[in-house]
Amino acid sequence: MNAVAQAQAHASAAAVPALAFEGIVKRFGPVQVLHGVSFALQPGRIVGLLGENGAGKSTLMKIASGYEAPSEGVVTVGGRAVSFDGPRAAENEGIVLIHQEFNLAEDLTVAQNIHLGHEKRGRFLLDDNAMRQSAAQVLAEVGLARHPDTPVRQLIVAEKQLVEIAKALSKRARILIMDEPTATLTPGETQRLFALMRRLQGEGVTIVYISHKLDEVEHICDEVVVMRDGRFVAREATDALTRLQMAQLMVGRELSDLYPPRTPAPADDAAPLLRVRGLTVPGWAQDVGFDLRPGEILGFAGLVGAGRTELFEGLLGLRAASAQVIEIGGRPVRISSPGQAARQGLVYLSEDRKGKGLHVDFGLAENLTLMDLGRYASPWLDRAREQAALRDAVAEYGIRTGALDVRASSLSGGNQQKLALAKVLQPRPRIVILDEPTRGVDIGAKREIYLLIRRLAEEGKGVIVVSSELMELIGLAHRVAVMRAGHLQTVLPNEGLTEEELIAHATGTH
Ligand SMILES: Nc1ncnc2c1ncn2[C@@H]1O[C@H](COP(=O)(O)OP(=O)(O)OP(=O)(O)O)[C@@H](O)[C@H]1O
Numbered sequence: 001m002n003a004v005a006q007a008q009a010h011a012s013a014a015a016v017p018a019l020a021f022e023g024i025v026k027r028f029g030p031v032q033v034l035h036g037v038s039f040a041l042q043p044g045r046i047v048g049l050l051g052e053n054g055a056g057k058s059t060l061m062k063i064a065s066g067y068e069a070p071s072e073g074v075v076t077v078g079g080r081a082v083s084f085d086g087p088r089a090a091e092n093e094g095i096v097l098i099h100q101e102f103n104l105a106e107d108l109t110v111a112q113n114i115h116l117g118h119e120k121r122g123r124f125l126l127d128d129n130a131m132r133q134s135a136a137q138v139l140a141e142v143g144l145a146r147h148p149d150t151p152v153r154q155l156i157v158a159e160k161q162l163v164e165i166a167k168a169l170s171k172r173a174r175i176l177i178m179d180e181p182t183a184t185l186t187p188g189e190t191q192r193l194f195a196l197m198r199r200l201q202g203e204g205v206t207i208v209y210i211s212h213k214l215d216e217v218e219h220i221c222d223e224v225v226v227m228r229d230g231r232f233v234a235r236e237a238t239d240a241l242t243r244l245q246m247a248q249l250m251v252g253r254e255l256s257d258l259y260p261p262r263t264p265a266p267a268d269d270a271a272p273l274l275r276v277r278g279l280t281v282p283g284w285a286q287d288v289g290f291d292l293r294p295g296e297i298l299g300f301a302g303l304v305g306a307g308r309t310e311l312f313e314g315l316l317g318l319r320a321a322s323a324q325v326i327e328i329g330g331r332p333v334r335i336s337s338p339g340q341a342a343r344q345g346l347v348y349l350s351e352d353r354k355g356k357g358l359h360v361d362f363g364l365a366e367n368l369t370l371m372d373l374g375r376y377a378s379p380w381l382d383r384a385r386e387q388a389a390l391r392d393a394v395a396e397y398g399i400r401t402g403a404l405d406v407r408a409s410s411l412s413g414g415n416q417q418k419l420a421l422a423k424v425l426q427p428r429p430r431i432v433i434l435d436e437p438t439r440g441v442d443i444g445a446k447r448e449i450y451l452l453i454r455r456l457a458e459e460g461k462g463v464i465v466v467s468s469e470l471m472e473l474i475g476l477a478h479r480v481a482v483m484r485a486g487h488l489q490t491v492l493p494n495e496g497l498t499e500e501e502l503i504a505h506a507t508g509t510h
C-alpha cells in the first residue's frame with residue numbers, strides 16, 4: 001500500500017466511531033427519560049458527558065454497557081449494531097461501566113470483588129493466589145494501599161471508589177465509562193486517576209467521563225457532549241467552551257453567581273446551640289471541642305482521612321466514641337443513635353448516601369418520613385399525610401422524578417441526594433450536620449442547596465457543613481474548622497479566607 005492509500009485507510013478507520021447512539025429512547029413504564037439520543041464517540045478520545053441531575057446521563061451509559069435495554073434505537077460499536085442481554089455481553093465487546101453508585105459486595109474481600117463474576121479457576125478450585133496477585137496489581141495502578149484480602153466493609157468511601165475503578169481496569173476495557181469517579185476522591189487520588197486515564201488513552205481506549213466538576217472536565221476531556229432533559233443538546237471541543245458556557249448549555253438558561261451572599265455572622269457572645277468538648281473517636285479523632293451558635297454556618301475542612309466524617313459518626317452514636325461534654329441548648333445530652341439525636345433536635349446527613357442515608361429499595365415517601373414516623377403514625381400510618389409531605393418535599397427541594405410512587409433507587413444520583421436532605425430536615429431540627437451535602441449535585445441544584453442552608457441559618461438554626469470543596473466552605477460558612485490527622489487544628493473566621501490558607505492548615509504546612 002502506498003502512503004496515500006495508507007493515509008486514506010487510516011482516515012476511514014478513524015471515521016468509524018468507537019461507540020455510537022442512534023435514536024435511543026428509554027421509557028420506564030409510563031415515564032420517558034430518553035427522547036431519541038444520537039451521537040458518536042471517536043476512538044481514543046476522552047469525552048466529558050455533562051448534564052443536570054436527571055438529564056439521563058447514567059441511563060444512557062447503562063444502555064451502552066448492557067445494564068439497561070433501550071426501548072427504541074440502536075447502539076453501535078465499531079460501526080456494528082449490538083444488543084446486549086446484560087453487562088457481561090457488553091464486556092465481551094470491551095465496554096465497561098464504573099457505576100456512580102457503588103456496586104460492591106460488602107462482605108467479600110477486595111480481591112473477590114475485583115474478580116466477581118470473572119473468577120480465575122485452577123484445575124478444580126478457584127485460584128485464590130492468582131486472583132490476589134492480579135488484584136494487587138490493579139490496586140497498585142489506582143494507588144490503593146490495601147491488602148487484597150481486606151473485607152470491603154472495612155473501607156472508607158474513597159477506597160471503595162478506588163476498588164470500583166480497579167475492578168473495571170482488571171477487565172481491560174476498550175471503552176471505559178466512568179460515572180462520577182472522583183466524587184469521593186482527594187485531589188491527589190484524582191490526579192493519579194487522570195494520569196491513568198491518559199495512559200489508557202495512549203493505548204487507544206475511549207473514555208466517557210461523567211462529572212459535575214467542570215474544572216476536572218476542562219482539564220481531562222478532549223471534548224464534551226451535553227444532555228438536557230433526556231436529549232442531546234451539544235458537542236464541542238473542550239477548548240471552545242468556558243466553564244460558564246458549559247453550565248449554561250446544561251441548564252439551558254443564563255446563570256448568575258453560584259454562592260448566595262452570606263448571612264451576617266451570629267454575635268460572638270451568643271450562647272452555643274451545640275457545645276462539644278473532649279470528643280474522641282478511637283483511631284480517628286482525638287479530643288475535639290467546638291461550639292456552634294444559633295444562626296451560624298460552621299464549615300469543617302480537611303483532607304480525606306482527616307477524621308471529619310468519623311468525628312460526626314462518633315458524635316451521633318454510629319461509632320464508638322467518648323466525650324467530656326455534649327450540650328444542646330445548654331443541657332447535657334447523651335446521643336446513642338441518629339434517631340435519638342433527631343428527637344433532641346439534632347440531625348445528620350451522612351456522606352454515604354446509599355449505605356447510611358437512604359433505603360434505596362423503599363419508596364420516596366417511606367424514605368422521607370422514616371425519621372419522623374411519630375408525625376405520620378397516630379396510631380396507623382397516615383398515607384394521605386405522607387403523600388402530601390412527599391409532594392411538598394418534591395417541590396421544596398426540587399426533586400426531579402417522573403412519578404411519586406417509585407423506589408428511591410430509580411432517582412438519579414443528584415436527586416437521591418436531594419431526597420436525603422429532605423429526609424433529615426423533616427423533623428424540623430435546631431441543629432443540622434451535613435456531610436458533603438452537594439456531592440454529585442449539578443451546578444443549578446447546588447445553588448438551591450446553598451440557599452436552603454442559608455435559610456436554615458437565617459431561621460436561627462445551627463448548621464455544620466463538612467465539605468471537600470473548599471470554595472463551597474469559603475462561599476457559605478461563617479467560620480471554618482480545619483481537621484488534620486484526627487485533630488482539630490484551628491477554627492478560622494471567614495474574613496478573606498483563601499483556599500491556600502485552608503490547604504496549608506489541612507496539610508500542616510502553614
Ligand atoms: N429504574 C427507573 N425507573 C424510573 N425512572 C428512572 C429509573 N432510572 C432512572 N430513572 C429516571 O430517569 C431520569 C434520568 O436519570 P439518570 O440517572 O440517567 O440521570 P443523570 O443524568 O445520571 O443524573 P445525575 O447527575 O443526578 O446522576 C431521572 O428522572 C430518573 O428518575
Ligand SMILES: [Mg+2]
Pocket residue numbers: 057058059100179412413414
Ligand atoms: Mg447519574
